[in-house]
Amino acid sequence: MTAERALRVAQSIKKELAEMIRRDLKDPRLSVSGLISITDVECSPDLRATKVFVSIFGEGDRQAIMDALNEQAGYIRGEICRRLKLRFAPELSFKLDDSLERGSKVADLLGKISRGEV
Numbered sequence: 001m002t003a004e005r006a007l008r009v010a011q012s013i014k015k016e017l018a019e020m021i022r023r024d025l026k027d028p029r030l031s032v033s034g035l036i037s038i039t040d041v042e043c044s045p046d047l048r049a050t051k052v053f054v055s056i057f058g059e060g061d062r063q064a065i066m067d068a069l070n071e072q073a074g075y076i077r078g079e080i081c082r083r084l085k086l087r088f089a090p091e092l093s094f095k096l097d098d099s100l101e102r103g104s105k106v107a108d109l110l111g112k113i114s115r116g117e118v
Helices: 003-024 062-071 073-084 099-115
Strands: 035-043 049-057 091-096
Touching: 003 035, 003 049, 003 073, 035 099, 049 062, 049 099, 062 073, 062 091, 073 091
Parallel strands: 049 091
Antiparallel strands: 035 049
16 A cells, blocks of 8 residues: 555545535534534555544534544444445544644734734
8 A cells, every 4th residue: 555545545535524524414513603624634554544633613612522523433434435435444533633723823913913912
């Protein structure tokens, strides 16, 4: 298995996951007023393990959203396998990624500094 294939599969998983969260998953914890974004997907070289980095921006209980994703992991895993026609369904692990929120705070601070508010 090449690293290039693992990267292509990771990008396909990212696209399918975003679509599934937006349309297919009916968990009320996932229908928050904020933004749930798949920031990155990393696949192992054999495509059997996948880390999914999720960013939650805005209102919503982050832990409840992560719990909902982890509880739906079996369903998501099967759907990913079917949609991408993979031989093996990758084991999914969801990780909270707060980089977008940290970036927003830094941008706000830089804006305040440039306006002389700090």
